[in-house]
Amino acid sequence: xxxxxxxxxxxxxxxxxxxxxxxxxxxxxxxxxxxxxxxxxxxxxxxxxxxxxxxxxxxxxxxxxxxxxxxxxxxxxxxxxxxxxxxxxxxxxxxxxxxxxxxxxxxxxxxxxxxxxxxxxxxxxxxxxxxxxxxxxxxxxxxxxxxxxxxxxxxxxxxxxxxxxxxxxxxxxxxxxxxxxxxxxxxxxxxxxxxxxxxxxxxxxxxxxxxxxxxxxxxxxxxxxxxxxxxxxxxxxxxxxxxxxxxxxxxxxxxxxxxxxxxxxxxxxxxxxxxxxxxxxxxxxxxxxxxxxxxxxxxxxxxxxxxxxxxxxxxxxxxxxxxxxxxxxxxxxxxxxxxxxxxxxxxxxxxxxxxxxxxxxxxxxxxxxxxxxxxxxxxxxxxxxxxxxxxxxxxxxxxxxxxxx
Amino acid sequence: xxxxxxxxxxxxxxxxxxxxxxxxxxxxxxxxxxxxxxxxxxxxxxxxxxxxxxxxxxxxxxxxxxxxxxxxxxxxxxxxxxxxxxxxxxxxxxxxxxxxxxxxxxxxxxxxxxxxxxxxxxxxxxxxxxxxxxxxxxxxxxxxxxxxxxxxxxxxxxxxxxxxxxxxxxxxxxxxxxxxxxxxx
Amino acid sequence: xxxxxxxxxxxxxxxxxxxxxxxxxxxxxxxxxxxxxxxxxxxxxxxxxxxxxxxxxxxxxxxxxxxxxxxxxxxxxxxxxxxxxxxxxxxxxxxxxxxxxxxxxxxxxxxxxxxxxxxxxxxxxxxxxxxxxxxxxxxxxxxxxxxxxxxxxxxxxxxxxxxxxxxxxxxxxxxxxxxxxxxxxxxxxxxxxxxxxxxxxxx
Numbered sequence: 001x002x003x004x005x006x007x008x009x010x011x012x013x014x015x016x017x018x019x020x021x022x023x024x025x026x027x028x029x030x031x032x033x034x035x036x037x038x039x040x041x042x043x044x045x046x047x048x049x050x051x052x053x054x055x056x057x058x059x060x061x062x063x064x065x066x067x068x069x070x071x072x073x074x075x076x077x078x079x080x081x082x083x084x085x086x087x088x089x090x091x092x093x094x095x096x097x098x099x100x101x102x103x104x105x106x107x108x109x110x111x112x113x114x115x116x117x118x119x120x121x122x123x124x125x126x127x128x129x130x131x132x133x134x135x136x137x138x139x140x141x142x143x144x145x146x147x148x149x150x151x152x153x154x155x156x157x158x159x160x161x162x163x164x165x166x167x168x169x170x171x172x173x174x175x176x177x178x179x180x181x182x183x184x185x186x187x188x189x190x191x192x193x194x195x196x197x198x199x200x201x202x203x204x205x206x207x208x209x210x211x212x213x214x215x216x217x218x219x220x221x222x223x224x225x226x227x228x229x230x231x232x233x234x235x236x237x238x239x240x241x242x243x244x245x246x247x248x249x250x251x252x253x254x255x256x257x258x259x260x261x262x263x264x265x266x267x268x269x270x271x272x273x274x275x276x277x278x279x280x281x282x283x284x285x286x287x288x289x290x291x292x293x294x295x296x297x298x299x300x301x302x303x304x305x306x307x308x309x310x311x312x313x314x315x316x317x318x319x320x321x322x323x324x325x326x327x328x329x330x331x332x333x334x335x336x337x338x339x340x341x342x343x344x345x346x347x348x349x350x351x352x353x354x355x356x357x358x359x360x361x362x363x364x365x366x367x368x369x370x371x372x373x374x375x376x377x378x379x380x381x382x383x384x385x386x387x388x389x390x391x392x393x394x395x396x397x398x399x400x401x402x403x404x405x
Numbered sequence: 406x407x408x409x410x411x412x413x414x415x416x417x418x419x420x421x422x423x424x425x426x427x428x429x430x431x432x433x434x435x436x437x438x439x440x441x442x443x444x445x446x447x448x449x450x451x452x453x454x455x456x457x458x459x460x461x462x463x464x465x466x467x468x469x470x471x472x473x474x475x476x477x478x479x480x481x482x483x484x485x486x487x488x489x490x491x492x493x494x495x496x497x498x499x500x501x502x503x504x505x506x507x508x509x510x511x512x513x514x515x516x517x518x519x520x521x522x523x524x525x526x527x528x529x530x531x532x533x534x535x536x537x538x539x540x541x542x543x544x545x546x547x548x549x550x551x552x553x554x555x556x557x558x559x560x561x562x563x564x565x566x567x568x569x570x571x572x573x574x575x576x577x578x579x580x581x582x583x584x585x586x587x588x589x590x
Numbered sequence: 591x592x593x594x595x596x597x598x599x600x601x602x603x604x605x606x607x608x609x610x611x612x613x614x615x616x617x618x619x620x621x622x623x624x625x626x627x628x629x630x631x632x633x634x635x636x637x638x639x640x641x642x643x644x645x646x647x648x649x650x651x652x653x654x655x656x657x658x659x660x661x662x663x664x665x666x667x668x669x670x671x672x673x674x675x676x677x678x679x680x681x682x683x684x685x686x687x688x689x690x691x692x693x694x695x696x697x698x699x700x701x702x703x704x705x706x707x708x709x710x711x712x713x714x715x716x717x718x719x720x721x722x723x724x725x726x727x728x729x730x731x732x733x734x735x736x737x738x739x740x741x742x743x744x745x746x747x748x749x750x751x752x753x754x755x756x757x758x759x760x761x762x763x764x765x766x767x768x769x770x771x772x773x774x775x776x777x778x779x780x781x782x783x784x785x786x787x788x789x790x791x792x793x
Contacts, residue, residue, distance in 0.1 A: 028511050029461060031490045036463055036508055056719035057508040058464055061540030061735070063704070064728055068735050076537065083465035083561075099610050127468065146475030153472070164465060164561055226636035226664060229693030240664055247667040336609030339660050339669065341639065352642040352658065365642035367660075375696035401464050404719060506755055507721050510745025513753075539758040541728050541737025542720065550753045 021049065024386075028057045034131055034393065035400035037374070043386060051381035051389075053374050058404040066364035070330025071097050071171050074364070079165040081366065082402040085124035085345045087116040087156070089402075090169035092342035095250060096351035097171050099338040101331075103305060107294040109173050110252045114289045115186065116159075116168065117251070117342075118282040122193070123152045124345035125233075125275045128397035132272065133204055135394035136213050144200050151189055158182055171331055172306050173299030183290050190283050201276055214268035218380055218392035221266060228376040231369050232347030234396055237274045238266035244343035256285045268395035275397070305331045330359025346370050346399060366405055370398035444584040452496070452522065452583065453575040457487045459495035459519065461512060463502025466529040466561040470501045478564040485571060492518040497574065498551075499567075503531035504544045516551045524578070526570055527553045530560040592633075592668070599632060600625055606673065612660075614671040619684050622674050626659070626690045635661035635670055638691035643701035645731045654679035655707055659687075676707060686712040704729035721745075736760045 027038035036057035042050035062081065066074045071094075078093045079086035091113050098105065105113075126145040133141035153163040158179055160166040168175050204210050220230070225238040235242055243260040245253040261277035263270025299306035307326055308319040335357040341350040347369025354363040373396045381389060460470055473480045480486050489495040492515045504512055516525065527547050530536030533556045535545035547553060554577060557570040593613055597603060602621045608614040617625050629635040640660040646653065655676040662669055676682035686709035687694040698709040699718040706727035709715055716722060721743035726733055736757040746753070 028508060029490070029515055035467065056717075056721070057505060057511070058503060059505055059507065059542050059719040060503050060538040061542045061728060064733075064735050065538070065540060080465055080537075083468060102609075127471070143476050146472065147477065150472065150475065150477040163563065164468060223636075227692045229637045229639055229691070231639070242664045247664075248669075334609075337658075338608075338610035339612060339640070339671065340610070341662075348639065350640050350660070352640060352660070354644065363642070363644055365640065365658075367640040367642075371696060371700075372693060375693065378695075379692065506753075507743050507745070509753055510743055510747070514745070535758065539760055540735060541726075541733070541758065543758065544753065545758055 020044065026389075028054075031134075034398065037393075037398075037400055037403075039377075039389070041381070041386070041389070046385050046387070048381050048384055048386060048389065051378050053377050055371070055374060055400070056404050058400045060405065062405045063364055063366060066361055068360070070359040071333060071361060072330055074361070075169060076165065076167045079167055080401055081368070081405065082124070082344060082346055082349065082370070082399050083164060084127050084399055085120035086164060086166045087120040087160075087168055088124075088342065088344045089349060090167060091117055091251075092340065092344065092349045093351055094169045094171050095342060096338055096340035096353050097333060099340050100336045100353060100355050101171070101305075101333045103172050103300055103302070105173060105300060106297055107252075108177075108296045109298040111289045111293050112174060112178055112298060113169065114251050114253065114256070115286050118285045118289075119152060119155065119186070121282050121345045122279050123149055123156075125279050125397075126152070128345070129200070129204075129272065129275055132391075132394035132397065133210075135390040136204075136210050138204060138207070138210065141200055141203055144196070144203065148193060148196055151193075155182070155185060155189060158185065170299070170306075171333075172302065173297075177298050183293060186286060187290055190286055194280065194283060197276070197279055205273070205276065211269060213388075213391050214272060214395065216265070216267055216269075217384065217388050218268045218395055219266050220376070220380060224376075224379070225266070228379070229372045230347065230376060231341075231372065232343065232345070233271060233274045233278060234347060234373055236261065237263035237271035237395075239263055239270075244341055244348055248341070250340075250342065253285075256288050258282075258285050268391050271395045271397075332357070332359060333361075341367065344369065346397060346402065347373065349402070366402075368402045368405060370400070370403040371405075373398050374403055445582055446579075448583040449579045449581060453578040454484045456483075456485045456497045456524075456571065456574070456578075457489050457495045458485055458526075458571075459492055459498040459515070460488050460490070461498050461500045461502075461515065463500070463504060463508060463512075464531065466501035466532070466559075469561045469564055469567065470499060470528065473564045473567050478568065480568065480571070483568065483571060483575070492516070493520060495519060496522065497524045497526060497571075499526045499528050500532040500547045500551075500553075501528040501562075503536065503538055504547045504550075505542050506544055507542070509544045509547075509550050512547065513550045522581075522583070524554045524574055525551055526555045526557065526567075526574060528557050528559075528567060528570070529562045530558065533558070536560055592666075596629075596633060596670070600628055603672075608671065612669045612671050614673065617672045617674050619674045619676065622659075622672070623685050623687060623690060625672060626661070626687050629661050629670060629672075630690060633670070634663045634665045636664050637662050638687065638693050638697070639669075641694065641697040641701055643705035643707055643729070645705060645729065647731055653677070655682040655705060657684055657701060657707060682707045683710060684708070685710050686715075688712055703727070706730065 022043045024041045024043050027033040028036040038054040040052040040054060041048050062077050065077055075090055078089040081089045126149045130142040130145035156166055157163050159182060160168045220238045222238045222240045225235050239262050241260055241262050246260060258281045261274050263274050303322055308322055312319040313323045333355045335355055337354045339352045341348040349369055350367030352365040353361050356362045462470055498516055527533045532547045535543050555570045555574050557566050559566050603615040603617055606614050606616045639662045642658045644656045653675045657674050659672040660669055674684055676684055684707055686698055696718060698712055701707050702715055703717040703719050704727060723741055725740055726738060740755045
């Protein structure tokens, strides 16, 4: 029998107050800030009374870049947004472009994209919980998670040629079809991953120290979460059953059977549980997708959008010209605007693209879930002890490349 | 084995060396426990095999840097697994990721805080030259603010390439004239 | 029908066309706060997911800047889009939605930083992605991709000699200028072979 545990009292606000304020700067080069986040904290003794996250240390001008590149040229830049789940970003971006242009991708392409999304969700959550575990003082879970992640990286490498920066999706399809035998590799990964995940789960989830450090800490109420615009696992951890894969289905997610785990208390511990469970659900989706993987092409048959086959380019003048025009000028996307949010591991990654026609977008706004999660910190952190900061930041699982863009 | 060094300014430095590989080639018994070697090679040998990196993880490359620390690539095989986030405790700064103007001042400050001798590895295209981000906010290469010893290509750098870079850094350290720096001034 | 209900509740809105099926309305700036509040309270739009600032081109006298708001209803699973056009092109202003949606705080700061739209009644309208003393608004259409010279951020304090903010080299890059699709011709990448910059690099 598993013993019920009780939540400790949240840090008391009034009892520990000294009345003396002190400003503490953490970061931008600090292990607890997951990158180049800088936190300016106002402390009263050990209590945080005001928190001011300072972002922008990784602002690389991606939105400006997008205005000067064709749609397909921008795909490698989406890799560097949330660099823990690049495949998800690629796919979210091209989905948005396809929405403006009204392109419907093939069934096989959809299924491959679903597998890609779910595998990179697992890869991202693995780093997320590895860093989270490290923040809570557990080094072992980092090693376990990275062992699994390396296997995923090998799968991505087989598929796309790169471990992390995949650039796999294209407007109207994919860069190439899946290699032979890859689905079998994915399947055997899935088979060995579930026991490994159970092991990670057993290492941490019932660990007394971990529960003491996370339960009742960083509580976000459902209203608060929606007010701040939190999305993804952070919103579900607060008990809001909102998953874009179910709510606004894309890529045919409505045809897959999976559950959406939600938390009860909205604390750091619940966000951990949600992430662990999401990985199991992802494996479920991957298995279904492998099972009913349709045959056929992965790119749409429209020559104005998809590149012609290489053999034809080498043989036919028309295809060579078509190839040249598509590569240099990009597929012509009609004027219009579209907003598309995809359920990414970090939350809802949104793209708002304004097109005035032609191959180059007029404006690309990236709605970064990490940016939104971090903005909520100014309300969530105050009232907690300094030592809880690392755990709370870890539990929100943000990535600065996406936050700062 | 204990080695005593006496410097011009009366700096007594003691190296306690208990590694087998140093004893290879020397028959400690027949030499009555004494080894004659150049001070340079002694110091360089010590420095090259205990590089403590300062992971200046800025962007995507930082994840590969974490991968190098993970179980598959295991940087610990080269005596470099001791990632130190404190600049005072580290010898080699691995600049992993895009350096923006907003961040460059902090990178420079952390570098200044590191104790000599110190080395810098620019990991990935962004740290080497700004990479694909030729924009208004990106510093075009970290070598504009701090001196760089080893440049590694890749976007992001593969873990094998980083290990290779650190091994070439070891080679560089082995060829340095360290003793001169120890007693000058 | 949702659209008629919204329009009858808020007659100041006018419907505009969208190519992605999201309900879209134009909203005069002065009514923006009211519209957001009504959307939140009566139409169950619990969160403000995104604010996108737009620059419609520097040639426009009025209506150059606009902000596009995306609201999401977690219960109805629907998006609503509001677009508000700033009246002035020199000093674009919009009301802040921070009192209605807390999440608007950083999104508005970002729009201010990148486009220079001022949000009135914002609790702390400061730059967020660039540093405070940065003089430009980089996402405006008249700002070049490679950037302009600017003062160093405060983290360089005591190190002013260390670096300079100069335009990034663009030549040889795969860039299209937004209007005509011609590649940029500006400064060379310093490490490229040939040319003036490459001379100090040994072959």
